Amino acid sequence: MITLDQARMKRITAVHGWSSVVLGLLLYVVVFTGTVAVLAHEIGHWSVGGPKVTAPLEGLVDQHVRRLSREVPPRYHEDISVWHDEEGDLRIFFHAHATHPDTAEEADLGVLYELDAATGDVLARQEGFVFDDPNVATESALGAFLIDIHVNLYLGYPWGDLLVGILGLAMLAAAVSGFLMHKHLIRDMFVAERAGARLVSARDRHVLASTWSLPFAIILAFTGAFYGLAWTVTMPLITEAAFGGDEDAAAARMWEAPVAEDTRPAQMANIDYILVDSVARTPGAVYSVDLVNWGRADARVIVWRKPSDGGLFWFAHEFDGVTRAFLGQKPSLGTVPSVGGTLYDLMWPLHVGDFAGWLSKFVWVGLGGATCFVIISGLRLWVRRRSEDRLWRRYHFAILAVGWGVPLGMLLAAHAFFLSLPAGDPFFWTPAGFLIGAIASIAMAARASDASKLRRRFAILVASMLLALPLVRHFMGGLSIAEALIMSRADVLAIEILLLAIGSGMLIAMTRGAGDHRTTEPELTNST
Amino acid sequence: MIARQLAATAAAIRARPVLARWLLAGPGAVALAVATVMAAPLWLPEGTAGIDHLVWPLVLAPLAWAIACFYPLLASDPARAAGIMGVLTGVQAVLIATGFF
Numbered sequence: 001m002i003t004l005d006q007a008r009m010k011r012i013t014a015v016h017g018w019s020s021v022v023l024g025l026l027l028y029v030v031v032f033t034g035t036v037a038v039l040a041h042e043i044g045h046w047s048v049g050g051p052k053v054t055a056p057l058e059g060l061v062d063q064h065v066r067r068l069s070r071e072v073p074p075r076y077h078e079d080i081s082v083w084h085d086e087e088g089d090l091r092i093f094f095h096a097h098a099t100h101p102d103t104a105e106e107a108d109l110g111v112l113y114e115l116d117a118a119t120g121d122v123l124a125r126q127e128g129f130v131f132d133d134p135n136v137a138t139e140s141a142l143g144a145f146l147i148d149i150h151v152n153l154y155l156g157y158p159w160g161d162l163l164v165g166i167l168g169l170a171m172l173a174a175a176v177s178g179f180l181m182h183k184h185l186i187r188d189m190f191v192a193e194r195a196g197a198r199l200v201s202a203r204d205r206h207v208l209a210s211t212w213s214l215p216f217a218i219i220l221a222f223t224g225a226f227y228g229l230a231w232t233v234t235m236p237l238i239t240e241a242a243f244g245g246d247e248d249a250a251a252a253r254m255w256e257a258p259v260a261e262d263t264r265p266a267q268m269a270n271i272d273y274i275l276v277d278s279v280a281r282t283p284g285a286v287y288s289v290d291l292v293n294w295g296r297a298d299a300r301v302i303v304w305r306k307p308s309d310g311g312l313f314w315f316a317h318e319f320d321g322v323t324r325a326f327l328g329q330k331p332s333l334g335t336v337p338s339v340g341g342t343l344y345d346l347m348w349p350l351h352v353g354d355f356a357g358w359l360s361k362f363v364w365v366g367l368g369g370a371t372c373f374v375i376i377s378g379l380r381l382w383v384r385r386r387s388e389d390r391l392w393r394r395y396h397f398a399i400l401a402v403g404w405g406v407p408l409g410m411l412l413a414a415h416a417f418f419l420s421l422p423a424g425d426p427f428f429w430t431p432a433g434f435l436i437g438a439i440a441s442i443a444m445a446a447r448a449s450d451a452s453k454l455r456r457r458f459a460i461l462v463a464s465m466l467l468a469l470p471l472v473r474h475f476m477g478g479l480s481i482a483e484a485l486i487m488s489r490a491d492v493l494a495i496e497i498l499l500l501a502i503g504s505g506m507l508i509a510m511t512r513g514a515g516d517h518r519t520t521e522p523e524l525t526n527s528t
Numbered sequence: 529m530i531a532r533q534l535a536a537t538a539a540a541i542r543a544r545p546v547l548a549r550w551l552l553a554g555p556g557a558v559a560l561a562v563a564t565v566m567a568a569p570l571w572l573p574e575g576t577a578g579i580d581h582l583v584w585p586l587v588l589a590p591l592a593w594a595i596a597c598f599y600p601l602l603a604s605d606p607a608r609a610a611g612i613m614g615v616l617t618g619v620q621a622v623l624i625a626t627g628f629f
Contacts, residue, residue: 004602011549011601172594180598225590234565234589238582241624242569254579334577341577343587 004180016177020378023170025402026153028375030167030224032406033150035368038352038361039495040150044143045086046495047417047473061090061289062271064120068092068113069294076110077295082271083288086140089123090115093130100129112136134427141426142417145434146410151227154431158232165228171221174378178210179218202384206377213370220371223351254333262298269324274301277326278317284308297322302330312355313345358494376403397445397454404458405441411465412437418469418476459510466503470496538607545606552600552609560617561593567620570627 004012020027036043061082069077076094085091095110107129114124130136134144152160182188188211210217239250268291275286282305290302299321307313316330333341349355353364379399386392416433420426441458448454474480484492541548565585572581585592596613603609 008602015553015601169590169593172590173597176594176598180602222590225593226587229589230586234586237562237566238569238585241566242582250582254582331577333583334579336577338575338577338580338583340575340580340583340587344583347587 003183009181012177012180016174016181017382019170019173019177020375021382023167024174024375024379025398026163027167027171027174028372028379028402029153029406030150030164031171031220031368031375032372033146033410034220034224035365035372036410037146037150038364038368040143040146041086042361042491043146043495044140045491047142047414047478048086048140060120060272061275064090064115065092065271065291065294066268067120068122069094072111074295078293079108079110080291080294081288082291084117085114086143088117090117098129102132107131135424141430142414144427145413145417145430149431149434161228162232163228165225165230165232168221168225168228171217172225175214175217175221179214182207182211182214202377202381206374206381209370209377210374213367213374216364216367217371217374219350220368223347226347227351256330256335259292259298259300262296264297265295266297266299266322268294268299268321269301269319271301274319274324275303277319277324278303278305281317281326282308282315284311287314291321294321300327307349307355312349313342314348358490396451397448400448400451400454400458401441401445404455404462405438405445407462408441408458408465409434409437411462411469412440414469415465415472418472418478421476456510459506463503463506463510466499466506469499534611538611541607541610542605548606548610549600552606552613553597556600556610556613556617557593557596560596560613560620561589563617563620563624564592564596565589567623570623 065080065082069080072094075096078096079094081091081093081095083091091112091114093108093110093112095108095112097106098109099105100107100109108131109129110127112126112130113122115122126133126136134141148154150164152164154160155163188207235250239245239247243249243253271289271291275289278286285306286303287306288304290300290304292300292302301319301321303317303319305315305317307315314332316332318327318330319325320327329337331337331341331345333344349360353360376399380396383392383396383399387396413430413434416429416436417426420429423429444457445454479487479489479492481493481496483489484496568585569581572584574581600606600609600613
């Protein structure tokens with residue numbers, strides 16, 4: 001253990017406290033939404049899950065692409081993306097890259113088809129800058145909302161990302177200083193709560209949770225700061241220093257130098273054979289396919305793959321689009337595997353826990369929840385020690401408003417999503433639901449004078465909304481539990497069980513807590 | 529003359545240790561981290577794919593900031609910390625300005 005003298009400990013404690021107090025509430029919003037966003041894909045799938053099952057991309061892709069390619073202008077053959085959406089339909093997007101008149105930035109312009117994966121029937125066709133319409137860009141407004149609010153707090157790129165990156169640095173400062181403050185790291189992992197000693201007990205809970213989640217908090221803070229700052233600050237700085245500000249030269253080096261152009265017409269290889277070839281080389285599911293320069297001699301087929309069994313990283317197989325020749329496994333950065341590329345690839349599984357299926361995701365959710373508790377308990381500890389100051393007593397109500405307001409807002413967002421499905425505007429109502437929940441929480445905290453009663457009110461509201469969510473989903477046309485069981489829909493069952501377990505667990509805890517002396521700690525009041 | 533100037537600066541820093549440490553751990557750490565991230569591509573090896581010198585500073589930028597932030601807080605002498613951080617930032621700024629090669 002690192003032993004600090006008194007002067008150093010005082011400085012590190014000041015950094016730990018102030019970095020948390022100044023940015024702690026915003027940090028809590030990012031960590032809580034991130035904890036839920038770990039399951040964003042599964043929640044998105046659960047929220048739109050109908051009777052169709054999303055299969056890995058395989059078989060009969062070729063005939064659909066060839067048929068539809070004759071219906072779209074050849075300029076959109078530059079790039080063709082093929083994937084299965086969360087509703088189980090096949091999406092084929094013929095597009096080129098053009099300057100968007102509204103943003104003056106390069107965007108995808110083309111024709112997007114939505115097909116019934118089984119019959120090949122065209123269900124929908126959109127043309128233009130199709131991703132301007134969020135209904136087209138994303139299958140689940142709820143899944144998209146969970147990601148957007150975590151990634152940039154709904155403030156958009158680049159400012160939202162930048163703010164989240166700075167919050168990541170604040171979390172890194174709090175976590176590293178917290179590590180340095182631990183005098184007995186191993187003993188703190190097994191500290192027992194001391195009944196009756198209110199302040200010591202609250203501190204013990206904070207120390208216990210923080211000790212167990214410390215390595216995770218440091219990883220999360222580091223990778224989160226990386227994602228927030230990488231494209232907003234760090235890469236522009238590197239581009240300026242190494243390439244004199246030439247973004248195209250930097251992009252060519254980081255990703256892949258363009259293939260030598262050959263515009264001669266050519267007969268394309270069968271995509272279905274290429275998919276089979278890719279799976280034969282590395283068993284597992286295909287996520288999506290990119291067809292570059294379709295119909296030309298320089299055509300390339302890039303098969304994007306999820307991590308294989310026991311693998312950590314996403315990867316891609318690259319094939320010649322004319323000869324079907326395998327050109328190699330395409331790393332995410334550079335043209336050949338490298339230490340730098342591996343380091344970069346490592347950031348994603350470390351940040352989202354997406355490397356061992358449900359197990360690693362649930363571990364990440366659990367440790368994310370512990371980190372949320374550490375933030376809130378640390379802030380409450382800070383306020384308790386300054387309870388004689390009126391300003392800090394008000395801050396305690398702000399902690400309650402944010403601490404309960406974020407889960408309440410997210411639950412209201414989910415309810416609003418399902419309830420607005422018949423009206424067809426969930427992309428408006430999902431964030432609106434969150435906003436309503438946030439405003440209601442602030443109003444409740446502003447009017448409250450007794451923190452204990454306020455906390456109970458919040459807990460009842462959150463537990464009720466958790467328990468009601470599966471019912472609302474079911475009544476708005478989602479799969480029933482019986483149907484989900486028959487169809488082995490693990491995503492529907494897992495999310496539903498999670499909601500019911502947390503909701504009923506909260507109600508049980510509240511019922512028991514009423515007669516438990518440990519939870520009847522005197523609360524701060526707002527009366528003076 | 530220069531030695532006397534440096535000694536006076538060090539004495540001024542030691543006279544206000546709290547302010548000096550906050551400045552070093554705040555804007556000083558940001559300046560050093562930015563200089564390190566920008567200078568690293570100029571001296572790091574490119575690696576097999578020719579990208580290592582770009583990716584290492586890209587990924588490790590938060591670590592560079594964390595080290596630069598905690599060093600002045602843990603250093604026993606703020607004047608020495610200011611000297612080391614100042615030299616590191618200055619040398620790397622010169623590297624960036626001259627393009628190294």
